Amino acid sequence: MRKLINDFLSEHPEIDVIGTARNGEDAIKKWRELRPDVITLDVEMPKLNGLEVLKMIMQEQPLPVVMLSSTTKEGADTTLQAIQAGAVDFVAKPSGSISIDLHKIKTELIQKVLSASKANLSKINFPEDSKFFGKKQNSSIDSELNAAGPVITRGFTRESKKIVCIGTSTGGPRALQQVLTSLPKDFDVPVLVVQHMPPGFTKSLANRLDSLSQIRVKEAEEGELLQKGTAYIAPGGFHMEVKHLGLTLAVSLTLSPPRNGHRPSVDVMFESISRVKNYSKIAVIMTGMGSDGSKGLVEMKKSGTVKAIAESQDTSIVFGMPKAAIATNMVDVVANVENIAQSIMNNI
Structure with missing residues (x-):
């Protein structure tokens, strides 16, 4: 070998x-x-x-x-x-x-x-006592996240139904942990996550994040109804889409061909969510190589109310995916990873 x-x-x-x-x-x-x-x-x-x-x-x-x-x-x-x-x-x-x-x-x-x-290894923190090795967070939002400041988008109201979708790749597990562990236990919006990973690894990732987060984190299953306060991670080897099922939304897992070499693909998830009606959407693109997510973001922006957040170059381990998203001119907020949870909360 x-x-x-x-x-x-x-x-x-x-x-x-x-x-x-x-x-x-x-x-x-x-x-x-x-x-x-x-x-x-x-x-x-x-x-x-x-x-x-x-x-x-x-x-x-x-x-x-x-x-x-x-x-x-x-x-x-x-x-x-x-x-x-x-x-x-x-x-x-x-x-x-x-x-x-x-x-x-x-x-x-x-x-x-x-x-x-x-x-960009300088952005990785290694202290054993940090949240990356810790237990469930007991504060709703870390105080330093307030640096993100207020974000107001026309069309977003407290009453509108909302969905959060996150795409990431290289460096993503650490970034996801930073974001998901900073969401409060009363977070009342479903979260869909595509992390580029092969089969066999996403379940372990979901279990680990669930043990550290106040919201529920799980590997997505075919046909399950989206629940508020739950993050669904696309299983390795499957694209994750959403479909209307009555008055709610359900997970749809498919084996259609990989997109840009990826299955799951952020573009496929974003494009699926672009077809969801009567929801305000928050799209987040974080660290990763390549450009997955940028085409899907453009499709989301064409229809409905969308707030787009990209991780900054300062904290991205690899700035490929956020850079490609920002280049579309469709991104509303560029934030350091420690401020992304607050940017999400500002629109919930």
Whole structure:
């Protein structure tokens, strides 16, 4: 597997592989000697596992790390711990711990290593006692969020029915945690979330966010009715849309082709919500590479009342998706991630 990964990455003209390591201890030794720009780490390694190595790197001298993980529940949980500990992104191995069919993820691995090399690591906070490692938040909104200031959009009223939709990719789990844990328990609007992740990982993400948040967070299921105060995360491998069911809205999961390489796709979700009538909508695009969400945002803005919020470059781990959204001239508010929850609340 090391040979295959080495060969894949070396083929790309912008990547120079300067070393490989046979176990966690060797990885620490090579990292200190070679000082690379990016490291790929397998979650499962002898002597020191990937999570242990990652934590040592982040404590000593943080740099971009892309994890490779099996899609077991244990692998998914450990991968999310790695993202919380500072990993920029991860790639799911196609067939378990020993995957000799790694060619299936060759393109994804190259893209994520290149993206990681441009990641804004200075915006990742690592204190063990922060909310990223903490328990349920007990304040409705963190006081510093008030810096977002009042936002008023014509068409938004206290009485109108509302829906919040959030799209994110690289760096998204940390950004989602910042936003969802800052929403109060009496938040009376449904939230739909697309986080680019493969099958097997979104359930672990939803469970983790649910344990930290005052609102309910769950992996979306086909046909379920949207409930106020619940965030629904699109399952990896499925597009998530919404459909009218009587007087309410329901989740619709589809296996239509990936959009721009993604399923779930933010564009697909946004376009679906653009067709929902008699709702005011809040669309949020946060950190991530690429431009997913910008076309869907344009469609949303064509119909109905929409407030669009994009994460600022200052706090985005990767500024691709917010930058593309801002370039449409359809974004109403550009906010640091710690202010996004307040921007949402200002329109509820």
